[in-house]
Amino acid sequence: MATPARKAIDPLELERYRPQLVKFAMLQLRDAAAAEDAAQEALVAAIQSAGSFAGQSSVKTWLIGILKHKIIDAMRRRSREQPLAIADDETSVDDLQALLFTQNGHFQDQPADWGDPDAALTQRRFFEALEGCLADLPKNTARAFTMREVMGLDTGEICKELGITPSNCWVLLYRARMALRECLEQRWFGGKAAAKP
Amino acid sequence: MRITCKEASRLISEGLDRDLGLVERTKLRLHLAICVACTRLTRQLDFLRRAAREYPGPEEEPKR
Numbered sequence: 001m002a003t004p005a006r007k008a009i010d011p012l013e014l015e016r017y018r019p020q021l022v023k024f025a026m027l028q029l030r031d032a033a034a035a036e037d038a039a040q041e042a043l044v045a046a047i048q049s050a051g052s053f054a055g056q057s058s059v060k061t062w063l064i065g066i067l068k069h070k071i072i073d074a075m076r077r078r079s080r081e082q083p084l085a086i087a088d089d090e091t092s093v094d095d096l097q098a099l100l101f102t103q104n105g106h107f108q109d110q111p112a113d114w115g116d117p118d119a120a121l122t123q124r125r126f127f128e129a130l131e132g133c134l135a136d137l138p139k140n141t142a143r144a145f146t147m148r149e150v151m152g153l154d155t156g157e158i159c160k161e162l163g164i165t166p167s168n169c170w171v172l173l174y175r176a177r178m179a180l181r182e183c184l185e186q187r188w189f190g191g192k193a194a195a196k197p
Numbered sequence: 198m199r200i201t202c203k204e205a206s207r208l209i210s211e212g213l214d215r216d217l218g219l220v221e222r223t224k225l226r227l228h229l230a231i232c233v234a235c236t237r238l239t240r241q242l243d244f245l246r247r248a249a250r251e252y253p254g255p256e257e258e259p260k261r
Contacts, residue, residue, distance in 0.1 A: 024253055064253075097203050105201025110234040117244040127254030148214065149249030155214045166215075174210040181241050
């Protein structure tokens with residue numbers, strides 16, 4: 001056996017996080033087998049480098065940090081094997097804007113006042129609502145959003161991974177944000193939901 | 198220099214992904230000064246970014 005880590009992490013302890021890791025990977029990869037593989041690779045890497053866990057972040061945050069790299073690896077492998085076909089309607093902006101805006105460019109329905117939205121960040125159910133809203137997006141639109149905002153990649157990297165131009169990438173992100181905003185307004189910030197403790 | 202909410206909404210989103218040019222920034226700022234809807238939209242998209250960075254959020258620690 002290797003020398004004991006400074007702060008010993010029990011592999012069994014890490015194993016308990018597997019379902020959460022799979023879920024996180026699934027959001028990005030949208031493929032159950034690939035998500036399970038990425039979670040497995042992250043757990044193996046975590047066990048091998050348990051000594052490097054500084055104990056400053058939570059175990060979950062540390063694991064997710066490792067998992068993000070594994071997800072990016074998986075995406076790279078996949079984009080080499082089978083470049084994504086992006087549907088034309090995901091990169092067009094006119095149809096979306098025709099729904100959201102009047103002919104003279106005003107909002108059909110004005111965004112509501114969300115009050116202090118950050119209170120939602122402490123609530124688990126909010127993140128479930130966000131997941132539900134992401135699941136309703138077209139696949140590549142959701143993927144562009146999670147790459148940009150969940151994984152924190154820059155648009156250059158996203159274009160490369162998705163094989164699209166920067167302007168198409170900005171459109172995908174615009175579509176994703178406008179749809180998510182509306183979805184969250186309906187499912188979380190609308191009406192009584194906002195008043196939940 | 199006047200832009201509509203339709204145009205402003207794209208600039209608000211793209212401003213999260215690339216550096217807007219001086220003209221774009223100026224147009225957007227002038228619009229936001231007079232538009233409640235787009236000011237809300239700006240805050241909501243900023244919030245969306247914070248929320249995504251926090252994903253998967255405060256899930257319960259695994260049961261022992």
